[in-house]
Amino acid sequence: MTALARWHVGPWTTRGTRPGETPVPGRQRTTDELNFDVVGLARILGRRLSGRDELQVRLWQNELRPTHTRQCGVHALADPDNARLLHETAQEALAWLDERAPAGYEFVLTDAVELRPLLDPTADVVAVEAAVQLADVPLPAARLATSHVRRSAAGDWYAGDAVCNWSGPHPTADDAVAAVQAARTELAEQLQAAGRDDLAATADRWPAVPVESD
Known part of the structure; x- marks a missing residue:
């Protein structure tokens, strides 16, 4: 089993409606469409x-989305037994995803497939995001401290999240990693200043800074 090489915290699919919720055509998947997204992911x-x-x-694809331009949020499987099979298959797919979650994180199904930090400060590996969430106070260093390091098409290195770069360009991956490590040191100090010595003490169990080379 190989862990994911590229990943981000947050949703990995379009959001959908859960059983019993009111559908939102054009904006959210139906329950069957969401389950199909889990299988597809x-x-x-x-x-x-x-x-x-x-x-x-x-x-399932032919029944739920025969064309890419078909509006989402309005289609469901006609056969309840078929819908049940899709749900079961989606749960199997979710379990497969969770087995490949990075250490300190888990895949869960809410109204989307989401990667979340495990909020257990006693765990062997504690995600930096977990310390930030558990602190629940403003932490200026958090944005860069939780960043990944990625190489741009031009060959430079940046530290950021799935949407934005927060540091860079850097000439080498090591330089970008050093920027994130410095932010993590600041984050631990800010946690102590906020009276959360318990969370600051998890710093030696934070995962290595993720580096994506391609």
Whole structure:
């Protein structure tokens, strides 16, 4: 089993409606569409299916979204047993995803598939985001301290999240990592200043700064 090489905290699918909620056509997936997204996400990330299961996925796709321009949030499987099978398959796909979550994180299904930090300060690995969330106070260093290091198309290195770069360009990955490490040191100091010595003490169990080379 190989952990994900590229990842981000937050939603990994379009948001949808959970069972019992009112659908929002055009903005949120129906429950069946959301379950199909879970199955599709796992396939994109490398989950292999048998030929029979692949055929079933195609049948679900034909019923839920035969064209890319079809409006979301209005389509559901006609057969309740088929919808139940899709739900079960989505749960299997979610379990497959969770097995590949980075240390200190978990995949959960809310109204989307989300990667979240495990909020256990006693764990062997404590995500930096977990310390930030548990502190629940303004921490100026948090944004850079939780950043990943990525290489740009031009060859420079940046530290940032899935949307924005917060530091860089840097000439090497090590320089970008050093910027994040400095922010993590500041974050630990800010946690202490906020009276959260317990969370600052988790710093030696924070994961290494993630570096994505391509």
